[in-house]
Amino acid sequence: MRTDMPQTFYLKDYQNPPFTVDQIHLDFDIFDGKTIVTATTAYKKNHDGDLPLILNGEHLDLISVKIDGALLTKDQDYQLDDKILTLPCPAQDSFRLEIVTEINPEKNTRLDGLYQSGGTYCTQCEAQGFRCITYFQDRPDVMTYFTVRITADEKTCPVLLSNGNLTHTGKAADGRHYTVWEDPIAKPCYLFALVAGDLVHIADTFKTMSGKNVDLRICVREGDQDQCHFAMKALKDSMKWDEEKYGREYDLDLFNIVAVSDFNMGAMENKSLNIFNTALVLAQPETATDRDFERVEAVIAHEYFHNWTGNRITCRDWFQLSLKEGLTVFRDQCFSGDMNSHAVQRIDDVDLLRRMQFPEDSGPLAHPVRPDNYIEINNFYTVTVYEKGSEVIRMQHTLLGDETFRKATDLYFERHDEQAVTCEDFVKCMEDASGEDLSQFFLWYTQAGTPALNAVTNYDAGTKTFSITLRQSLADTPGQTNKKPMHIPVRFGLIGPDGQDLIDETILHLKQAEQTFTFDNIDEKPVPSILRGFSAPVKLSTDLSNDDLRFLMVNDTDGFNRWESGQIYALRVLNEAIDASEKDQDFDLPQDFIDSYGSLLAQAFDTDCDKALLTRALSLPDITVIGQHRSNVNPQAIDNVRREIITELVEKHGDALRKIYQDNRSAGAFINSFEARSKRALQNFVLGLLGTAKHENAVSWAKTQYDAANNMTDRLAALSALCQTDSSERSEALAHYYDTFKTHQLAMDKWFNVQASAGRDQIMDDLALLITHDDFTYTTPNRVRSVFSAFGMLNPAKFHDESGAGYDFLTDAIIKLNGINPQIASRLVTPLRDWKRYSPDRQEKMRACLERIAETPNLSDNVFEIVSKSLKA
Ligand code: PHE
Ligand code: ZN
Numbered sequence: 001m002r003t004d005m006p007q008t009f010y011l012k013d014y015q016n017p018p019f020t021v022d023q024i025h026l027d028f029d030i031f032d033g034k035t036i037v038t039a040t041t042a043y044k045k046n047h048d049g050d051l052p053l054i055l056n057g058e059h060l061d062l063i064s065v066k067i068d069g070a071l072l073t074k075d076q077d078y079q080l081d082d083k084i085l086t087l088p089c090p091a092q093d094s095f096r097l098e099i100v101t102e103i104n105p106e107k108n109t110r111l112d113g114l115y116q117s118g119g120t121y122c123t124q125c126e127a128q129g130f131r132c133i134t135y136f137q138d139r140p141d142v143m144t145y146f147t148v149r150i151t152a153d154e155k156t157c158p159v160l161l162s163n164g165n166l167t168h169t170g171k172a173a174d175g176r177h178y179t180v181w182e183d184p185i186a187k188p189c190y191l192f193a194l195v196a197g198d199l200v201h202i203a204d205t206f207k208t209m210s211g212k213n214v215d216l217r218i219c220v221r222e223g224d225q226d227q228c229h230f231a232m233k234a235l236k237d238s239m240k241w242d243e244e245k246y247g248r249e250y251d252l253d254l255f256n257i258v259a260v261s262d263f264n265m266g267a268m269e270n271k272s273l274n275i276f277n278t279a280l281v282l283a284q285p286e287t288a289t290d291r292d293f294e295r296v297e298a299v300i301a302h303e304y305f306h307n308w309t310g311n312r313i314t315c316r317d318w319f320q321l322s323l324k325e326g327l328t329v330f331r332d333q334c335f336s337g338d339m340n341s342h343a344v345q346r347i348d349d350v351d352l353l354r355r356m357q358f359p360e361d362s363g364p365l366a367h368p369v370r371p372d373n374y375i376e377i378n379n380f381y382t383v384t385v386y387e388k389g390s391e392v393i394r395m396q397h398t399l400l401g402d403e404t405f406r407k408a409t410d411l412y413f414e415r416h417d418e419q420a421v422t423c424e425d426f427v428k429c430m431e432d433a434s435g436e437d438l439s440q441f442f443l444w445y446t447q448a449g450t451p452a453l454n455a456v457t458n459y460d461a462g463t464k465t466f467s468i469t470l471r472q473s474l475a476d477t478p479g480q481t482n483k484k485p486m487h488i489p490v491r492f493g494l495i496g497p498d499g500q501d502l503i504d505e506t507i508l509h510l511k512q513a514e515q516t517f518t519f520d521n522i523d524e525k526p527v528p529s530i531l532r533g534f535s536a537p538v539k540l541s542t543d544l545s546n547d548d549l550r551f552l553m554v555n556d557t558d559g560f561n562r563w564e565s566g567q568i569y570a571l572r573v574l575n576e577a578i579d580a581s582e583k584d585q586d587f588d589l590p591q592d593f594i595d596s597y598g599s600l601l602a603q604a605f606d607t608d609c610d611k612a613l614l615t616r617a618l619s620l621p622d623i624t625v626i627g628q629h630r631s632n633v634n635p636q637a638i639d640n641v642r643r644e645i646i647t648e649l650v651e652k653h654g655d656a657l658r659k660i661y662q663d664n665r666s667a668g669a670f671i672n673s674f675e676a677r678s679k680r681a682l683q684n685f686v687l688g689l690l691g692t693a694k695h696e697n698a699v700s701w702a703k704t705q706y707d708a709a710n711n712m713t714d715r716l717a718a719l720s721a722l723c724q725t726d727s728s729e730r731s732e733a734l735a736h737y738y739d740t741f742k743t744h745q746l747a748m749d750k751w752f753n754v755q756a757s758a759g760r761d762q763i764m765d766d767l768a769l770l771i772t773h774d775d776f777t778y779t780t781p782n783r784v785r786s787v788f789s790a791f792g793m794l795n796p797a798k799f800h801d802e803s804g805a806g807y808d809f810l811t812d813a814i815i816k817l818n819g820i821n822p823q824i825a826s827r828l829v830t831p832l833r834d835w836k837r838y839s840p841d842r843q844e845k846m847r848a849c850l851e852r853i854a855e856t857p858n859l860s861d862n863v864f865e866i867v868s869k870s871l872k873a
Contacts, residue, residue, distance in 0.1 A: 002854075002864055007375070010373045011317070012372070016046060016047070017137055017142050018051040018053070019044065019053050019137065020044045020046045020144075021044070021137070021143075022044055022094075022145075023042050023147070024039060024041045024042070024144055024146055025039070025149070026133075026134070026149070027149045028148070028149070029151050030151065030157065031152075032153075032156075033104065034102055035103050035114060036102055037100070037103060037133055037134050039098070039135070041098075042094065042095075043095055044093065045090075051089055052086050053086070053089065053090070054085075054087075055084065055136055056084065056128070056131035057083070057084070057132075058082065060132065060135065061103070062085070062100075062101055062135070064098075065077075065085075065087075065097070065098070065099050066097070067095055068092070068095050085135045101133070103132065110821055110822065110823070111262055111264050111781070112129035112132055113130070113131075114133055114194065115262070117262035117263070118221060120198070120199065120221075120260055121157065122194070122195050122196075123192065123193050123195075123275070124263070124268060125189060125190045125191070125192050125193070126191070127321075127377045127381075128377060128378075130189035130190060130192055139188075140188040140314050140316065140317065140318065140420055141188070141314075141316045141420035142188060143314070143418065143419075144189075145186055146162075146163060146164070146187065146192060147183070148181045149179070149181075150196055151172050151176055151178040153174075153175060154171075156197075156198060158198055158199075159195065159196065161194065161256060161258065162179075162183075162193060162194050163181060163192065163272050164183030164272060165181065165184065166181055166254075167181065168180035184252070185252070188420065191270050191311055191314075195275070199221065199222075200220065200221070200222050201217045202232060203215065204232050206236050206255075210249060212250075213253070214239075214254065214255055215253060215255070216235055216236070217254070217256045218257045218258075219257065220259045220278075220281070224282055226284060227282035227284045227288075228259075230283045231281045231283065231300050234300040235255070235257070237301075238304040238305065242304070242308070242331075245331075245335075245406075246409055246413075247413075248413070251307070251312070255274075255304075256272060256274070257275075257276055257300075257303075258274070258276065259276045259282060261278050262779070262780050262782075263277035263781060263782075264781055265381070266279075267303050269302075269307070278745070279292070279782055280295060280296055280299040280300070281296060282746060285712065287741065288712055289713045289716055289750075290680060291713075301332045301335045301336070302328055305328050305332060309324055309328045310324035310325075310328060312413070313420075314419075314421075316422050318377045319372060320423055321377075321381070322370055322386075322392070322445070323421065323426055325381075325385055325386045326385065326391075326392055326393050329393075330390040330394055333345060341610075341612055342559075343563075343613055344612045344613060347559075347616050349390075350534045355624050357384055357387050357537075358450050359628060360382060361384060362450060362477075363834045363837075363870075363873070364833055364834075364870045364873030365379075365869055366384075366477035367380070367382070367384060368384075368445060369423075370446060374865075376826070376861045378823050378826070379866060391536070392445065395536055396438070398507065399434075399489055400434045407433040407434075408429050408430045408432075408434060412425075416429075440485075440487040440511060443483075443484055447474060447484070448477040448480055449475050449480070449483070450539055451488065451536075451539070452475070452538065453470060453472050453490075453510075453536075453540045455470055455530050455540065455541070456543050457469075457528055459525045459526070464521055464523055465522065466526060466528070467518040467519070468516070468517050469514065469515070469517075470490065470516075471514045472486065472510060472514075472538070478869070478873060485510075485511065485513045486511075487509065487510070488510040488511075488536045489507050489510075489536055490509075490531055490535060491508075491532035492507065492508050492528065492531075492532065493528070494527070495555055495556065502524075502526050503522075507535070527544070527548050527555075528544075529556050530561075531561075532561050534560060534564070550569065552565035553566045553569070553600075553617075571626065571629060573645070574626055575629060577644075578626070578637065578638055589645060589648050597618075600617050601618070601653055601660065604660045604663070611681065612678035615678070615685045618685060619685065620645070620646065622642075623638050626642070627837070631837070632838065633800075633837050633839065633842075634800075635797050635800040635838075636800060639759070643693070646689060646693050651693075660682065664686075666679075666680060677713075680713050683714075684713065684714065687701060688717065688721060692724075700729075702721040702729070703718070703729040703732075703733065706733045706736075712747070716750055716754065719733050720757075723760065724759050725760070726760065734755070745782070745783075746782070748783075752770055752775075752776070752786035752787050752790070755770060756770060756795065757794035758795070763798045764806075767787065767791060767809060778820050778821075779820060781821065784828075788810060791806065791809070791810070793830070800838065800842060802841065804845035807832065810828060810831065810849070811852055811853060818853075818856055818858070818859060818860050822860030822861070822863060825862065825863050826866050829850075829853070829866045829870070832846050836873065850867050850870055850871050
């Protein structure tokens with residue numbers, strides 16, 4: 001165990017920056033093997049006393065420091081350690097500091113600061129990568145004007161990009177050339193970006209609402225251009241949407257997107273120079289699935305939307321991360337809903353929240369949407385900050401209504417443009433525009449944990465009144481006890497026996513621990529529809545009967561609650577079956593359940609069927625979701641019961657399923673409409689179901705589908721079904737896939753992923769082959785995720801195998817990656833964090849793995865924080 005405790009940072013310690021920056025000029029001289037950075041910065045004293053100027057800097061070789069032209073001497077004029085350069089408070093109120101550093105991007109496997117990806121130099125500065133480029137007050141509330149000069153070899157780096165506008169280009173000695181960039185808008189250093197390499201681009205233009213033309217470019221490696229057109233369309237759609245929905249116009253003449261293969265996250269919103277993981281830009285039907293297309297569209301929008309929510313208005317400090325991320329996720333979710341389907345979007349967003357964020361919120365790393373302490377900020381780019389953060393914005397939208405919410409965001413943009421602000425500042429705009437008091441609501445930002453909400457209903461036929469009593473409670477989380485009741489908006493309707501809404505949909509404002517709401521003049525016993533659209537991120541339990549749920553599945557006017565009722569019903573049945581199996585008792589699948597599944601299947605034959613919604617309705621809760629409703633979780637046992645139930649459903653409804661599969665088989669040219677994607681989703685869902693049930697046709701149909709596929713969605717679904725088996729068709733298809741796609745990195749990630757997430761008994765042998773394969777590498781995060789995250793997160797039954805072999809496999813990788821890329825290593829710990837939720841034998845093995853990681857020499861702060869907090873809980 002590490003004995004030197006890393007520093008914890010606290011929100012309560014926030015202080016204004018002691019020095020502000022008027023402007024900075026960065027000069028990059030890029031050579032093979034070393035890059036020289038000269039930073040010339042105009043500082044201004046921002047306090048009365050004589051505080052030192054403290055500059056962050058890591059992984060840097062300091063060459064020289066000059067103040068107003070005078071060379072400074074180490075130890076005499078300034079102090080230096082491996083993280084901080086300290087300069088005693090200069091006598092003058094304004095001064096110019098010139099700092100020269102040398103860095104080695106070619107050797108940087110951490111992928112922050114300046115690094116190389118496939119020969120292209122690129123930067124990643126959020127959250128704290130800028131300090132790996134030069135010494136600076138690396139904090140988001142220091143906003144300034146950047147000019148940048150880049151010089152590099154013209155042959156290897158014909159393209160030299162940075163933020164803002166290109167102002168000069170020219171030749172330098174020895175076959176080198178340079179560009180100069182000026183960003184007219186003040187920004188924090190985490191939004192700085194540089195790209196230098198041999199790239200090609202596709203170009204387009206967008207005419208903004210005030211008639212300005214913006215040049216749009218997407219830059220990629222030679223050969224990838226054809227895969228960029230979908231991203232370009234998504235960019236233009238996003239620009240238009242932000243004008244229409246939020247009145248936000250783009251503010252520069254140029255917008256660049258660069259795609260790189262080695263990237264820790266999805267993408268980055270650097271001012272006018274977004275840098276993307278190739279996985280979120282490149283998309284064409286032969287190599288990208290329908291899901292990939294949707295993600296490209298969503299992430300292009302997300303990064304573009306950051307231009308206003310994040311860049312023009314940024315965060316005062318990193319505790320406020322959700323100020324930009326929660327709001328921007330909310331915006332991209334609404335955009336995707338507008339582009340595709342609102343009901344499906346909501347279901348998928350809630351599904352993600354439940355599978356990923358709810359466990360985080362009840363586990364050892366639970367933290368509020370606005371955390372109040374951290375060791376390593378990179379560990380706080382979490383589903384809580386992003387997805388729950390978006391729910392918290394969505395609730396404010398619900399409370400204010402669409403029109404007033406728009407007034408409030410207008411006020412926010414006007415009041416705080418070019419500022420670094422807090423979550424309080426945002427909520428104040430909501431209050432000022434609406435006149436609402438949101439002080440209790442603000443607890444959503446500061447209290448961790450998912451509230452439990454219980455509903456008890458009562459209908460009195462004599463007085464014709466219906467009442468609903470809502471109770472809320474919030475469990476303790478690390479560092480937080482005795483929490484206060486929250487303001488929970490509960491969207492609510494009452495449905496009569498004929499399926500008609502009996503009241504206008506309303507919002508119940510639950511503000512106390514317990515409240516009863518009563519409705520008069522209700523002539524017949526209604527069925528309540530509670531928490532429509534999932535109007536608050538809570539765990540709802542109700543006294544609804546299975547009959548009520550089946551009624552809502554068919555009759556609720558809210559699409560989300562129709563789906564939700566089916567899921568709750570299925571969960572009840574699954575849990576009963578698992579209980580029975582744990583007690584070695586027999587369990588008969590209820591006929592009502594079988595019939596209700598049959599009615600759902602019958603909808604597939606209606607001409608106006610929404611196949612995307614139907615696919616979601618037919619999907620049984622997965623192992624992860626079921627596990628959350630149980631203690632001492634045994635994922636293998638859950639998997640077995642779930643498979644048995646699916647097998648029985650397939651036996652009972654074999655004819656319908658066969659027909660649905662055949663009716664929806666892709667035929668003819670590929671179409672990328674929402675309808676066509678929905679049809680493929682239904683087809684491939686049924687194929688997966690038949691595979692899970694080991695249906696007699698499953699392998700031959702999958703192989704036929706694989707051989708005939710003209711798009712990656714159908715191909716991968718077929719390959720995935722084959723990968724669950726030990727058939728010769730499996731090896732044939734895998735070999736064919738490899739031969740066909742071996743030069744396409746993203747397609748090859750899928751080849752690794754589909755094997756690592758397969759529920760085969762030989763999985764540990766498969767994994768051993770995958771990580772010794774020539775195409776495997778620990779230095780490309782996408783490839784690492786395609787094996788280890790796929791196995792740890794998408795393959796719970798095998799990852800949690802009682803032997804513990806899965807845990808050891810992941811642990812070895814984490815230890816190895818700790819020395820290569822600590823951010824990626826730390827994220828891989830996720831499936832081990834919740835060790836206490838599993839059966840005692842599994843707990844023991846998982847804890848031993850966490851301890852083995854904790855004992856690793858040179859453990860990074862990133863991994864240390866997650867592992868030590870997991871063990872402590
Ligand atoms: N800010 C990026 C986003 O949400 C995510 C990111 C964080 C990327 C840190 C890189 C590093 O779009
Ligand atoms: Zn973001």
